[in-house]
Amino acid sequence: MVLLGAVGVIVRKHPVHAALSLVLTLFGVAVLFVSQEAHFLAAVQVIVYAGAIVVLFLFVIMLLGVDRVENLRTEPLTAQRPLAIITCLGLVGVLVAAIVNGSGVLNERGEGIKLPDLQNGPDANTVQLAESIFSKYVVAFEVTSVLLVIAVVGTVLLTRKTKSSSGGQTK
Amino acid sequence: MISLTLVPTATWYLVLAAVLFSIGTFGVLVRRNPLVMFMCIELMLNAVNLTFVALARELNDINGQTIVFFVMVVAAAEVVVGLGIIVSIMRNRSALTADDLAELKG
Numbered sequence: 001m002v003l004l005g006a007v008g009v010i011v012r013k014h015p016v017h018a019a020l021s022l023v024l025t026l027f028g029v030a031v032l033f034v035s036q037e038a039h040f041l042a043a044v045q046v047i048v049y050a051g052a053i054v055v056l057f058l059f060v061i062m063l064l065g066v067d068r069v070e071n072l073r074t075e076p077l078t079a080q081r082p083l084a085i086i087t088c089l090g091l092v093g094v095l096v097a098a099i100v101n102g103s104g105v106l107n108e109r110g111e112g113i114k115l116p117d118l119q120n121g122p123d124a125n126t127v128q129l130a131e132s133i134f135s136k137y138v139v140a141f142e143v144t145s146v147l148l149v150i151a152v153v154g155t156v157l158l159t160r161k162t163k164s165s166s167g168g169q170t171k
Numbered sequence: 172m173i174s175l176t177l178v179p180t181a182t183w184y185l186v187l188a189a190v191l192f193s194i195g196t197f198g199v200l201v202r203r204n205p206l207v208m209f210m211c212i213e214l215m216l217n218a219v220n221l222t223f224v225a226l227a228r229e230l231n232d233i234n235g236q237t238i239v240f241f242v243m244v245v246a247a248a249e250v251v252v253g254l255g256i257i258v259s260i261m262r263n264r265s266a267l268t269a270d271d272l273a274e275l276k277g
Contacts, residue, residue: 006191009210010198022210025191029217032184036228038236041220041243048243053213053250060254061206064261084200088193095189103182125236132237144244151248155255 002028019057026050040126184225192218205257209250216246 005028008021026049033042133141191214198211220239227235 002187003190003194006194006214009207009214010194010202015204015206018207018210022213025214026217029221032187032221033224036184036224038224038227038239041224041236041239044240044243045220048247049213049217053247056250056254057206057210060258064258081201084197087200088197091196092189092193095192096186099182099185099189103185128233129236129240132233133240136234137237137241140241144241148244148248151251155251158252158255159259 002032015061016058019054019061022057023050023054026054037125039123040129181225181229185222188218188221188225191215191221209253209257213246213250216242 002025005021005024005026008024009018012018012021026045030042030045030050033039033045195211195214195218198214199208202208202211220242223235223239223242227233227239
């Protein structure tokens, strides 16, 4: 299902269809997160990605009116697609070879992931992730909050129409 | 080394993430619409997130999931800024392909 959605993103001509295929992929990844005991990240994945980001994509598509069908038959650059296919197949080959060769050197370390059971409670993953974020990585957490503020302010500055400048010149 | 049972091991998750990443790369290389290219970048980010979660499970380490959390936050900020740039470019012209991003140079 994940791969079906991913292929849908790149082969659908209509941008709205591509965005809906992206939703399929993101939900599939969220399901895989649940199956690997990352419950909090699955919830964040559904809320942030499948909720906010895809809605933002659809909003921009509708706002700009670019929901035209893209002509995928013609190839803008000669030999672009065969080169891209060769590159991506090579990438798959290299990554799979690395995974298969490197799977022997994986060994357990770290303090362990708490699984939800009767002893830890049903929200063990969320509690442990919160302890990690707010104790060990609290500086990084604060920096990301600053980054979000910068991104919001920068986007507002970027997209707002300047009324003072004449002739539609943006500063 | 690869078990052929139906129980998904970490290797299968990693291979799935690799394929997902490559599909995203292919989309970025081929598609001309910047919005679809952004979606493909999101695909690549999700593939890396899946890798992090699979390895966190395999190595029994919570720090992988912490990094995935930060990646999600930064990806949200990146999408906001990128869509802002696209909107500000699209305001002046009707059609948009990736070639129009050459307008960005001063």
